Amino acid sequence: MIEAIREELRQSADAKYKKFQESLVPGLTTMMGVRMPKLREMAKKIAKEDITEFWEKADDTCYEELMLKGIVIGYVKMDQEKQAQALEDFVPKINNWAICDCSCVTYKFMRKDTSYWFAFLERFLDSKHEFEIRFALVSMLNHFVTEEYIDRLLERLNHINSHAYYVQMAAAWAVSVCYIKFPEKTTLFLQTDTMDTFTHNKSIQKIRESYQVSKEEKDKLLKWKREESGK
Incomplete structure (x- = not known):
């Protein structure tokens, strides 16, 4: 699952968007350049499956993979206790405003x-x-x-x-x-x-x-x- 996700991210990367986004998010060095609508589409697809492998293997140092983790929490069906646990794990890893804000809205x-x-x-x-x-x-x-x-x-x-x-x-x-x-x-x-x-x-x-x-x-x-x- 994780390799398929990474391949989809690579195929969706946009160098011009990467440069633009890096100008908006100070210190961003690990971005591939995948646009937000695509990331939301991918997150909704991931949320329909068992997210365990993705959650455990996603690279938290990669902007897009950490963004996916953040927004998947808003789309996946799980009980309140598991939602809270997922947030307890995710929130300390937030390192820029974009991942924070795009996740919270979901x-x-x-x-x-x-x-x-x-x-x-x-x-x-x-x-x-x-x-x-x-x-x-x-x-x-x-x-x-x-x-x-x-x-x-x-x-x-x-x-x-x-x-x-x-x-x-x-x-x-x-x-x-x-x-x-x-x-x-x-x-x-x-x-x-x-x-x-x-x-x-x-x-x-x-x-x-x-x-x-x-x-x-x-x-x-x-x-x-x-x-x-x-x-």
């Missing part, structure tokens, strides 16, 4: 037992590792910006203690998604939050970049920007 199973999965993700928010925290934030912004979880999510965003760049950017992204769905609550949050200045201002910037926000709202949001010499 985890729609988290919406079926929100109490369990929100608690599962919260543990990663307390990690010392940049991409483990980003994994939690990106999963939350994809699956937990809901009436039930908006207050808890904003509260957690207010207490992110990492100044790692990809954590700060994910937190700002999460705040912007919260604003689109819950503008009043998020506006109040931005008036009193204790996020670091970079994340706070980046949150406002990302909200103002949205086509779903009116010019009037965008102008009002500028009131809450902080001086960079602040917090």
Whole structure:
């Protein structure tokens, strides 16, 4: 199975796409250049079979093979305990934003037992590792910006203690998604939050970049920007 997967990856590699993607993902040296739609197609096919061999033999240092592992979790049918075990194994191996974000969006199973999965993700928010925290934030912004979880999510965003760049950017992204769905609550949050200045201002910037926000709202949001010499 694993050799067939590798052969399919080799045949699907695109040198121009590889060069383009490497420009977007700093430090990426193990990419073959397979486009995301193809990887999702392959992951869905892998998920229909016994994934044991693939999981054990996939090369975690290869961008595409690690990406496949991440998105297969979202497609394969397995019980909640095994999903959690797979994530416990996968998440510490995430080493760039692309693998993190493309994987997280597939985890729609988290919406079926929100109490369990929100608690599962919260543990990663307390990690010392940049991409483990980003994994939690990106999963939350994809699956937990809901009436039930908006207050808890904003509260957690207010207490992110990492100044790692990809954590700060994910937190700002999460705040912007919260604003689109819950503008009043998020506006109040931005008036009193204790996020670091970079994340706070980046949150406002990302909200103002949205086509779903009116010019009037965008102008009002500028009131809450902080001086960079602040917090």
